[in-house]
Amino acid sequence: MDLSPVAEDYLKAIYYLETENGRPVRTSDISEALDVTSPTVTSMLDTLDERELANYTPYQGVELTDRGREVVLQLVRNHRLLETFLMEYLDYSWSAVHDEADRLEHHVSDEFTRRLAAFLGEPATDPHGDPIPDADLRMPDESPYTPLTEFEPDDRVTVEQVPHRDPDVREYLSRHRIGPGTRLVVEEVSPIDLVTVVPSSTGASVALPTHVARRIGARAVTK
Structure with missing residues (x-):
């Protein structure tokens, strides 16, 4: 189209x-x-x-419409495969791939995307932990990750999915070394819309607004 x-x-x-x-x-x-x-x-x-x-x-x-959603899912597939390639093979960081993929996603063919997916081994998620639509443009119904807001103080978790479309959020998380694969300890869940966590890589407390923490997907780490 x-x-x-x-x-x-x-x-x-x-x-x-x-x-x-x-x-x-x-x-x-x-x-x-x-x-x-x-x-x-x-x-x-x-x-x-x-x-x-x-x-x-x-x-x-x-x-x-269904037709419009199909166009979008193809763009999302293009974008997330490009992000995966840029990070795995061109040494982009997870916080830098979004804008680059945004520029490229409009200019690749379906055949290129098919070949790129095969080259990458048909990945299921991108560098931010977001699902990649399959070749039939199907998305998983639910995320396999738990929002960070649902954990309790002293819980230990591994970050699997991060919000990345907002550049300010992206920069904040990157500056505090919170990204996919980061291990955290939940320090406090505040009634004033803050979740405080401690990344194992820095040992310093980081306050996350609840609306951001809710979009960070994580898995519990067995003590």
């Missing part, structure tokens, strides 16, 4: 907002996510609706 990278970015934004907040998605949320004006969003949503990639109702919001 002949779509511009800009149109594809709109579809991805709708997909992630649907996933995080439910549907239909408000135009104001898309405007904020993509840092564009409301009239610009409305114009693009009209185009996506005409192309049967989204169902847009003014003043009510927008939802992806």
Whole structure:
């Protein structure tokens, strides 16, 4: 399907907002996510609706169609395979691969993606622990990881999945050496929306806002 990278970015934004907040998605949320004006969003949503990639109702919001969701899942597959390649073979860090893959995902063919997946051994997850859609664009129904917010003080865990689309969150976690594979001790779960953890690599306490900690997936470590 002949779509511009800009149109594809709109579809991805709708997909992630649907996933995080439910549907239909408000135009104001898309405007904020993509840092564009409301009239610009409305114009693009009209185009996506005409192309049967989204169902847009003014003043009510927008939802992806099955066709639109298929386009997005192919982009997600491209993106996460590219991230895996960049980290495993070009020595990118987990915190740097997202932006690079964002630029590349729009410009690879389905055949390239098929070959890349085979070359990488058909990985199930990317460097951030996110699932990679399979060749039929199917996603797992549930994450195998437990949100960090569900652990108790003194629990020892290994981080398996980190939020990475927000550059400020990415930078904060990277600066405090928290990423996939990091071992943590949960120090405190505060009633004021903070989870404090201690990475084994630094031994220094790190305060995580609950909305960030909730998006960090982890596995319990047996003492």
